[in-house]
Amino acid sequence: MTDTTSGEIPRKSLTQTLQLDTRLLGMIGAFVVICLVFHVLTGQRFLTPRNIxxxxxxxxxVAIMATGMVFVIVTRHIDLSVGSLLAVCSAVMALVQVWVMPQLLGLGIGHPATAPLAILAGLVVGASIGAFNGWLVGYLTIPxxxxxxxxxxxxxxxAWYLTSGQTLGPLDPNFQLFGGINGTIGVTASWIVGALAVAAALWFMASARRKKAGHGFAVKPLWAEAVMMALVSGLILGFVAILxxxxxxAARLERVFAARGETMPEGYTEGYGLPISVLVLVAVAVAMTVVARRTRFGRYIFATGGNPEAAALSGINTRxxxxxxxxxxxxxxxxxxxVASARAANHANDIGTLDELRVIAAAVIGGTAxxxxxGTIYGAILGALIMQSLQSGMAMVGVESPFQNIVVGSVLVFAVLIDIIYRKRSGALK
Amino acid sequence: MTPLVEMRDIALSFGGVKAIDHVTVDLYPGEVVGLLGHNGAGKSTLIKCLSGAYQMDSGQIFIEGQPVTINNPRDARAHNIETIYQTLALADNLDAASNLFLGRELVSAGGFVDDDRMEAETRRIMARLNPNFRKFNVPVSALSGGQRQSVAIARAVYFNAKILIMDEPTAALGPHETRMVAELIAELKRQGLGIFLISHDIHDVMALCDRVSVMKNGKLVGTERVTDVTEDDILGMIILGKKP
Incomplete structure (x- = not known):
């Protein structure tokens, strides 16, 4: 059992020293180019705090679902039903909010238990339908x-039947906090969250380094670690600063003050800060990354995707x-x-239509084979961001609807072609 | 002395085809038993009943005299039965450590997979099995045939196997690597492991094994000590299905 390549390792490039994924860098590069081009085309309206x-x-x-789609595609499956599943969950949650809680249980509008119970009901319904799909695929071996x-x-x-096709609303005020602009945590709390995130990231990077060094493995040079830490901190704080x-x-602020029976002081301003929905996405992204990399469940997902037979022979219950x-x-x-129904403030019959395509495209553009x-979680989220930037950038420029979809579709195919070429070059694909 | 493994009267059919037709084989500690036969003779199928990949229709398996039930690969592993498959059964997209510990990951106190500790353990065992092995941080798809083989062997040896099943361990290897596998088998034998060696290379079997069991068309032709027979005798058993 010889090792033919045990010779001296050649000099490392900058990206290798920093241990950066070159594929990720390419995607970030593409994203930056898209943003800059639209920024110019829209007359500097694209890269403004408001648009970001x-x-x-x-x-x-789409990004939340794309993280899950990564696991599905990694195990060589596909899920075309995510948009419809979203609609069913949304319908059930809307029914809990406008019918079950206020009317059936007589608790009235705006009861504090309404939003948590609605979300719980949605999660149970979503997970159950998903598990049923998984059972059909895993145990009954239907593709x-x-x-x-x-x-x-x-x-x-x-979903249509449940709601008789009606739009259900308005949704519970607490529930609507998950929708985005109606639920932000304000400037001060955003800075605190940002600082905590930076602290957590730095602690994590330092402890990973300490552990590696403890086993006597090669670690990257100290300056490289410092550069990475500065980069990560800068990204997190920069993002918070923009939001x-x-x-x-001002008109909206005045209304808020008026509602409290006060008058707004002259020259008073307030930033939105981080939307709760974005915090949800961040939490999902972190949790899913930990699952993918640091749990047995995640390890088995990737092992099964790489070689289902080997996984089964290793005692993994692949079904x-x-x-x-x-x-x-x-x-x-x-x-x-x-997030989607809270953002719309009601449940509409067509919610999530065509989301399956956006979600699959986000995962695939994000490098899921x-x-x-x-496949990676951060890749899928970046993929979702690239798709959304393209779509809204074109809308801002005034590209006609059919052309928007033509471009997005073409980008998907092109992105996969680039990916194939990249993998062939880097030797990951034979 | 009780045999380490006794597979008694094993039968398994696929559709109407009797893949294994009431076969009995056994294995003692510190012994290498070769399973010989043409392609389709049933040797791999027989051994997959022991490794948990297939479930036999009838028959019994005894480990150190105790009857056991093996329904899946996990059961086999619980009885210290390890298998090196001909296909190696590696997840190509994962690195050596992830493959070595696949299904038996080392976890930290918080229940998270401890990649650093697994890599350290992998480096330790590889230093013994294949000192030239360096590629710890790349997917095993980037390894040579010999390197992949050493990962598969390391996986079987690491977990203190008592019974080792090797399905064509040298089929994909060059002469130098084949010699290393032969040395490893001799070493494991000294440690008291029992080894089933599936092969269709008679020279291999004569050199490495203590006894051979020959199969043909799903039936056991016979089991002989290699010192009692010639290569021609064994060839006769394989081709004609007759005892010497």
């Missing part, structure tokens, strides 16, 4: 494509694993439904 704020909250719903293609029709129309810079309109993955996907659809075994 809007872009962020528009991305959340996921077929199960979820059927599900696309079935669940969309279950804080978006000012609440149950499939059920869990689809159940998780369903629960994330429910979470997306919270349909052949299985490869």
């Amino acid at each position: 704020f809007t872009l962020t909250i528009q991305t959340v719903s 996921a494509f077929i199960v979820t293609l059927g599900g696309l029709l079935v669940w969309r129309n279950v 804080n810079a978006y000012q609440v309109p 149950l694993l499939t059920v869990k993955i689809f159940a998780l996907m369903g629960a994330l659809c429910a979470l997306s439904a919270v 349909l052949s299985g075994g490869v």
Whole structure:
């Protein structure tokens, strides 16, 4: 068992020293180019706090589902039913808010238990439908494509039936806090959250380094670690600063003061800060990344995607694993439904239509390979952000609707082509 | 002396085809038993009943004299049965440590997978099995055939196997690597492991094994000590299905 490449390692490039994923860098590069181009085309309207704020909250719903889609695609499955699942969850949650709680249980509008119970109901429904899909795929071995293609029709129309096709609203005021602009935590709290996030990131990077050094492994040079830490801190705080810079309109502030029976002081301003929906996405992203990298469940997902037979021979129950993955996907659809319906302030019959395509595209543009075994959570979120930037950038420029979709569709195909070329070059694909 | 493994009267059919037709084989500690036969003779199928990949229709398995039930690979592992498959059964997208510990990950106090500790353990065992191995942080798809083989072997050896199943361990290897596998088998034998070696290379089997069991068309032709028979005798058993 010889090792033919045990010779001296060649000099490392900058990206290797920093241990940065070159694929990620490429995506960030593409994203930056898209933003700059639109910034010029829109006459400097694209990269403003206001538009960045809007872009962020528009991305959340698809991004949450895309993290789950990564696991589904990594295990060589697909889920075409996410948009319909979102609609069912949204319908159930809306029914809890406008019918079950106020009328059936007689608790009236705006009861404090309404939002938590609605969300809980949505999560249970989403996870259950997901688990059922997973059971059909894992245990009855029906291809996921077929199960979820059927599900696309079935669940969309279950949602329709549940609500008789009506728009349900207005949703509970507390529930609406998850929608984006109606639920932000303000400037001070945003800075505190940002500072905590920076502290957590730095602590995590330092402890990872200490652990590696403790085992006697090679660690990156201290300056490289410092550069990475500065980069991460800068990104987090920069993001908070931008969202804080978006000012609440004066008229709106006046209304808030008037509602409290006060008058607004002259020259008073207030920034929006971080939307709760973005915090939800951040929490989902962190949790899903930890699951992917640091839990057995995540390890088995990637092992099964890489070689299902080997995973089974290693004693992994790949059928149950499939059920869990689809159940998780369903629960994330429910979470997306919270954000999407709260943002609209009501449940409409067409909520989540075509989301399956956006979600799959986000995961795939983010580097998730349909052949299985490869994919990252941060990639999928960046993929969702790129798609949304394209879409709203074109809308701002005034590109006609059909051309918007033509461009987005073409970008998806092109992105996958680039990915194939990249993998061939880097030797990851044979 | 009680055999380490006794597979008694094992039968398994796929559809109407009798893949294994009431076969009995056994294995003692510190012994290497070769399973010989043509492709399709049933040797891999028989051994997959022991490794938990297949479930037999009838028959019994005894480990150190005790009857056991093996329904899946986890059961087999619980009885210290480790298998090196011909296909190696590696997840190509994961690194050596993740493959070595697949299904038995080391976890930290918080229940999280401890990659650093697994890598340290992998480096330790690889230093013994294949001192030239360096590629700890790349997917195993980037490894050579020999390197991949050493990962598969390390996985079987690391967990204190008592019974080792090797399915064509040298099929994909060059002469130098084949010699290393032979040395490893001799070493494991000294440590008291029992090894089932599946092969269709008679020279290999004569050199490495203590006894051979020959199968043909799902039936056991016979079991002989290698010192009692010639290569021609074994060839006769494989081809004609007759005892010497």
